[in-house]
Amino acid sequence: MRSLIDIVDFSVEELYGLMDTASDIIAHPERYADACRGKKIATLFFEPSTRTRLSFEAAMLELGGSVIGFSEANSSSAAKGESVADTAKVISCYADIIAMRHPRDGAPFVAAQNASIPVINAGDGGHCHPTQTLADLFTIYREKGRLNDLTVGFCGDLKYGRTVHSLIAALARYTGIRLVLISPKELKLPENIKTEVIAKHGMEYVETSDLEGAMPALDILYMTRIQGERFADKDEFLRLRDTYILTPEKLVTAKQELAILHPLPRVNEISVKVDDDPRACYFKQVSNGKYMRMALILKLLDEAKRNPTRVPLICEDGAKIIRNRMRCSNSRCISMVEQELDQVFKLTEPEKRICRCIYCETKETATEEDLK
Numbered sequence: 001m002r003s004l005i006d007i008v009d010f011s012v013e014e015l016y017g018l019m020d021t022a023s024d025i026i027a028h029p030e031r032y033a034d035a036c037r038g039k040k041i042a043t044l045f046f047e048p049s050t051r052t053r054l055s056f057e058a059a060m061l062e063l064g065g066s067v068i069g070f071s072e073a074n075s076s077s078a079a080k081g082e083s084v085a086d087t088a089k090v091i092s093c094y095a096d097i098i099a100m101r102h103p104r105d106g107a108p109f110v111a112a113q114n115a116s117i118p119v120i121n122a123g124d125g126g127h128c129h130p131t132q133t134l135a136d137l138f139t140i141y142r143e144k145g146r147l148n149d150l151t152v153g154f155c156g157d158l159k160y161g162r163t164v165h166s167l168i169a170a171l172a173r174y175t176g177i178r179l180v181l182i183s184p185k186e187l188k189l190p191e192n193i194k195t196e197v198i199a200k201h202g203m204e205y206v207e208t209s210d211l212e213g214a215m216p217a218l219d220i221l222y223m224t225r226i227q228g229e230r231f232a233d234k235d236e237f238l239r240l241r242d243t244y245i246l247t248p249e250k251l252v253t254a255k256q257e258l259a260i261l262h263p264l265p266r267v268n269e270i271s272v273k274v275d276d277d278p279r280a281c282y283f284k285q286v287s288n289g290k291y292m293r294m295a296l297i298l299k300l301l302d303e304a305k306r307n308p309t310r311v312p313l314i315c316e317d318g319a320k321i322i323r324n325r326m327r328c329s330n331s332r333c334i335s336m337v338e339q340e341l342d343q344v345f346k347l348t349e350p351e352k353r354i355c356r357c358i359y360c361e362t363k364e365t366a367t368e369e370d371l372k
Ligand SMILES: [Zn+2]
Pocket: 106, 328, 329, 330, 333, 334, 335, 357, 358, 359, 360, 361, 362
């Protein structure tokens, strides 16, 4: 049995497999109309995200299955203090697969370690949102016919944008990807992503604050929302705000084959005047997301049927595990609130004694004593 917690849990080949299935569903929806007859998905949304929940529910219904679940934490047992582990065990008795959204980093990982059915991470705090990345990758693949040899511009909030970080991590596994990172200086891509993802995979990148200057080179433009509250200086925000709004005028120098993506919801960062441009792909991206979720549900249910044993997620790569000797410093980590959860770290860089929390991947440095 497999779960999907982080996009890199799946190999490049597996992702191509999912995209092939999604393409086949689009071409022949009638062949899949009863594929999940009698199966139930539980959508466990501990924080509201209506569009993601509806996408999972529509995906399961179009496969002939049915849906149970809740859409906010105060209508669930979590409000009475039930642990994520117990919720996962209970729901395993009712459903065949779980899609979980949770405000805490690592909660779906804890669920996957305790459920006897597959778990899909539908967004955990600031950590991962792998099914959005599936939608993004599939949209690029459908529009360009490839995931290699592309110049990909990311524009807007590159500092806090979880979808940007996940898509960069996913693209790092393909060849010939050039990144153009377009943002105000306050919202530049974090250094750790540059060193641990971009440099590690030898990706080419440039940073600029000039969207119009970057435009002619781009094959893909991934727009994100800039939130005013991210700026210490409000005047600076007001001065910059319009610079990063995509308008038809700014697209004059763009390639005819450009594909414009956005994880949605948009506020005003893409003018509605761009919506009729054939290069606007952000509504197709929503539809592609549903088809990829259908392909994902099929794959995980099939793997669970063939091999019902849970794969222990933490010891796949043989790294040393440190249990209950260090504490995670990330205040959003699930281990901060679930009192009986073991504090588990993986030794990722033994020479520097650097460990990562298995729930949220926060880096901590171990002492010699911790490693004994
Ligand atoms: Zn943690």
